[in-house]
Amino acid sequence: MKILLFNTLYYPNLIGGAEKSVQLLAEGLLKEGEEPIVVTTSSRDYIDYVNGVKVYYVKTNNLYWAYNAGKESKLKKPIWHLIDSYNFLNKKIAYIIEKERPDIIHTNNLAGFSVIVWKFAKDKNIKIIHTLRDYYLLCPKSTMFNEKLNRNCGKQCCGCKLYSFPKKLLSQDIDAVVGVSKFILNKHLEYGYFKNTKIKKHIYNPVTVSTSVDKNISKNIRLGIIGLLAKSKGIEFVLDKFSKMKLERVELHIYGKGKNENYENYLIEKYSLENIFFEGFKSPKEIFSNIDILIIPSLWHEPFSRVLIESYSYGVPVLASKRGGIPENVIEGKTGFLFDPDKNGDFHKKFKDMISYYTSNKFDPSYIQKFARDNFSIKNVLNEYIKIYSNLLK
Numbered sequence: 001m002k003i004l005l006f007n008t009l010y011y012p013n014l015i016g017g018a019e020k021s022v023q024l025l026a027e028g029l030l031k032e033g034e035e036p037i038v039v040t041t042s043s044r045d046y047i048d049y050v051n052g053v054k055v056y057y058v059k060t061n062n063l064y065w066a067y068n069a070g071k072e073s074k075l076k077k078p079i080w081h082l083i084d085s086y087n088f089l090n091k092k093i094a095y096i097i098e099k100e101r102p103d104i105i106h107t108n109n110l111a112g113f114s115v116i117v118w119k120f121a122k123d124k125n126i127k128i129i130h131t132l133r134d135y136y137l138l139c140p141k142s143t144m145f146n147e148k149l150n151r152n153c154g155k156q157c158c159g160c161k162l163y164s165f166p167k168k169l170l171s172q173d174i175d176a177v178v179g180v181s182k183f184i185l186n187k188h189l190e191y192g193y194f195k196n197t198k199i200k201k202h203i204y205n206p207v208t209v210s211t212s213v214d215k216n217i218s219k220n221i222r223l224g225i226i227g228l229l230a231k232s233k234g235i236e237f238v239l240d241k242f243s244k245m246k247l248e249r250v251e252l253h254i255y256g257k258g259k260n261e262n263y264e265n266y267l268i269e270k271y272s273l274e275n276i277f278f279e280g281f282k283s284p285k286e287i288f289s290n291i292d293i294l295i296i297p298s299l300w301h302e303p304f305s306r307v308l309i310e311s312y313s314y315g316v317p318v319l320a321s322k323r324g325g326i327p328e329n330v331i332e333g334k335t336g337f338l339f340d341p342d343k344n345g346d347f348h349k350k351f352k353d354m355i356s357y358y359t360s361n362k363f364d365p366s367y368i369q370k371f372a373r374d375n376f377s378i379k380n381v382l383n384e385y386i387k388i389y390s391n392l393l394k
Contacts, residue, residue, distance in 0.1 A: 001034050001035065001103045001104060001389055001390075001393070002034075002035040002037065002100065002101070002102045002103050002104075003029060003034060003035065003036050003037070003102060003103065003104045003105075003106055003389065004037050004039060004096075004097065004100055004102035004104070004105045004106065005022060005025070005026055005036055005037065005038045005039070005106045005107075005108065006038075006039045006040075006105070006106070006107045006108060006110065006113055006117055007019065007022040007038065007039075007040055007107075007108040007109050008040065008041055008066050008108075008109040008110065008111045008112050008113070009040055009041065009066070009067060009109070010022065010023065010038050010040035010050070010055060010057075011023055011050050011055075013040070013042070013067050015067070017133075017205065017304070017306040018108060018109050018133045018134070020306070021133070021180075021205040021206060021306075022038070022108050023050070024206045024208070024378050024381075025206065025378075025381065025382070025385065026038050026053045027051050027052070027053055028206070028378045028379075028381075028382045029382065029385075029386075030051075030052050030053055032382060032386065034386070036053055037053070037054045037055075037056070037100055037102065038050075038053055038054070038055040038056065039055075039056045039058060039093070039096055039113075040055060040056070040057055040058065041057075041058055041059075041060050041065060041066055041067070041112035041113065042057035042058060042059055042065070042067075043059060043065050043067075043068075044057070044059050045057065045058055045059050045092070056096055058090075058092055058093070058096075060087065060090050060092075060112045060113060061087065061089035061090055062080055062083050062084060062087060062089075062112065063076050063079060063080045063083070064076065064080065065112070066111050066112040081140040081163055082163065083114075084111060084112065084114050084140075085114065085115075085140075085163050085164070085165070085166050085167065086114055086115060086116055086166035087113070087114035087116050088116055090113060090114065090116055090117075093113060093116065093117055093120055094120045094123075097120050097121065097124055097126070098124070101124075102126060103126075103127070103389075103393060104126070104127050104128075104129060104389050104392060104393070105117070105121040105126050105127070105128050105129075106128075106129045106130075106131070106385075106389075107128065107129075107130045107131070108130075108131045108133055109133050109134060109136060109142075110136060111136055111142065114166075115137075115166060115167050115170045115171075118130075118170045118171075118173065118174065119170065122173055127175045127176075127392040127393065128173075128174050128175050128176070129174070129175060129176040129177070129178065129199075129385075129388055129389070129392065130171075130174050130176070130177050130178070131177075131178045131179075131180065131203075132177065132178065132179045132180065132184045132185060132188060132303070133180055133184075133303060133304075134184075134303060135184070135187070135303075136167075137164060137167045137168070137171065137188060137193060138156060138160060138164055138187070138188065138191060138193075139153070139156070139160050139163075139164070140159075140160065140163045140164075143232070143300055144156075144160075144300075144301065145232050145299075145300040145301075147231070147232065150231050150232070150299065151299070152299070152300060152301055152323075156191065167193075168191070168192065168193055171188075171193040171194050171197075172193075172194070172195055172196045172197075173196065174194055174197050175197065175198065175199065175392050176197060176198070176199035176200075176388050176391075176392060177193075177194045177197050177199070177200050178201055178202065178203050178385075178388070179201075179202040179203075179303070180202070180203070180204060180205050180303050180304040180325065181202055181204065181303050181304050181324065181325025181328055182202045182325065182328055183301065183303065183324050183325040183328065184202075184303040184304075184324070184325060185200065185201075185202050187301075199388055199391065199392070201388075203381060203384045203385065204304060204309075204329070204375065204376055204381070205304050205306060205309075205376070205381070206376060206377065206378040206380075206381040206382075207306060207309040207310055207313065207372065207376045207377075208313075208378070213285050213288050213289040213314055214289060215289055215290075215292075216289050216290050218251075218290075219249065220249045220250060220251050220275075221249060221250045221251070221292050221293070221355060221358060221359070222251045222253060222290060222291045222292050222293075223242075223250065223251065223252045223253065223291065223292070223293050223294075223295055223319075224252075224253045224254075224255060224287060224290075224291030224293070224294050224295065225238060225252070225253070225254050225255065225256075225294075225295050225296075225297070226255045226256055226287060226294065226307050227255075227256045227307060228256055228257070228258075228259060229254065229256055229257060229258040229259065229263065229264055229267060230258070230259045230263075231299070232298070232299055232300040233297070233298055233299070233300075234296075234297030234298050234299045234321060234341065235254070235267065235297070236267070237297050237299060237341060237347075238252075238295055238297045238347075239252075239267065239270075239271045239276070241347055241348065241351075242276070243271055243273055243276070245348075245351075247275070250275065250355070251275045251276075251277065252275060252276045252277070252295075253277045253279055253287075253290065253291060254267075254276070254277065254278045254279060255279050255280070255281070255282055255287050256280075256281065257280065257281065264278075284310060284314070288310075288311070288314035288316055291316060292316070292358060293316065293317055293318070293319060293336075293354060293355075293358060294307070294308075294311040294316050294317070294318045294319070295318070295319045295320070296308055296318055296319070296320035296321065296326060297320075297321050297341070298320075298321050298323045298324070298326065299321070299323065299341055300323065300324070301323050301324030301325075302323055302324040302325060302326055303324055303325050304324075304325045305320070305325070305326050305329070308320060308326065308329060308330070309329065309372055309376045312335060312368045312369065312371055312372035312376075313369060313372040313373075314369075315365030315366065315368050315369045316365075316368070317335055317336040317354070317357075317358070317363045317368060318330060318335065318336035318337075319336055319337050319338075319339065319350060319351065319354045320336060320337075320338055320339075321338070321339060321340070321341050322338050322339065322340045322341075323341070326338075329375075331371070333357065333362070334363075334364075334367065334368075334371075335363075335367075335368050335371055336354070336363075337350045337353055337354050337357075338350065339351075
């Protein structure tokens with residue numbers, strides 16, 4: 001089968017987990033004897049091969065490249081999103097579809113392309129599968145999180161409804177839809193998307209399952225937080241509570257960078273304590289050899305937490321928030337514990353339970369690793385997608 005995969009970004013232009021997941025999928029399909037071809041946005045038009053996979057890098061017709069959105073003027077963004085709701089100027093996409101004539105078109109994150117991809121595919125009677133990896137179809141910011149109020153959006157605002165109208169309309173003609181969690185799939189179905197879609201299911205993202213690392217010995221319990229340092233990720237939520245606990249022989253290690261340098265410096269200055277360490281970027285092996293428990297304090301509804309599964313693959317349990325798709329992959333008392341950020345005292349209670357379980361050796365690293373291998377291996381994910389592709393072509 002020839003599968004044309006669309007995603008906003010692709011190697012080497014990496015920001016989040018979606019790019020990694022699509023790359024694992026494309027390269028896995030190639031190893032299985034299929035013919036994957038990737039189409040992604042770029043600052044210029046060219047074709048390259050990444051680990052054997054043909055990749056079209058396309059300069060889309062809009063005010064700026066999605067990869068550079070964080071550097072652009074706020075005045076440009078509403079116009080960019082309006083164009084991106086249904087960008088009929090992106091006719092290069094129709095040319096690529098005509099040239100490659102794929103059996104299946106598999107769309108993922110579509111910011112920069114717009115849902116015009118679906119129309120071009122339908123014009124050629126090509127079956128379409130769409131994977132929901134964020135909230136792009138519901139919210140132009142793709143997060144459904146209000147940064148100013150520091151809370152999740154309870155419903156679509158008028159602006160989101162306006163921007164999303166073409167997306168909702170065209171979603172009715174999609175042949176198969178996959179959510180990277182039950183949560184994100186159900187969220188879209190609740191808003192009336194994909195009503196006519198025959199195949200609706202969730203498939204968790206693939207993660208390269210690692211082996212155990214040799215732990216650096218420490219007399220202290222070492223907690224870790226990994227990723228972008230932003231309010232929506234819950235970094236201040238944890239730092240504020242941890243700094244007030246006055247714990248002995250417990251350390252908190254922060255891995256990652258701030259959403260900007262000023263915010264990062266603010267955090268470092270405000271939470272300057274002897275048991276809080278800002279480590280910057282480190283490799284996964286370095287991180288997981290130096291932490292005993294991973295904290296995932298997301299306040300926004302993360303569709304899927306890649307770092308959670310990476311933690312499991314190293315046999316490290318997690319203390320995670322009840323947000324988005326995260327609870328679907330935490331077995332309390334086995335792989336970690338969950339807390340509700342909105343419930344007064346819940347973090348403190350679950351934190352104490354977590355420490356108690358860890359110090360009593362109640363977590364089994366081999367069980368945690370097996371959970372990762374059995375549920376998130378690339379082989380399992382590939383089989384699920386190939387089944388859908390085959391069903392669509394019957």
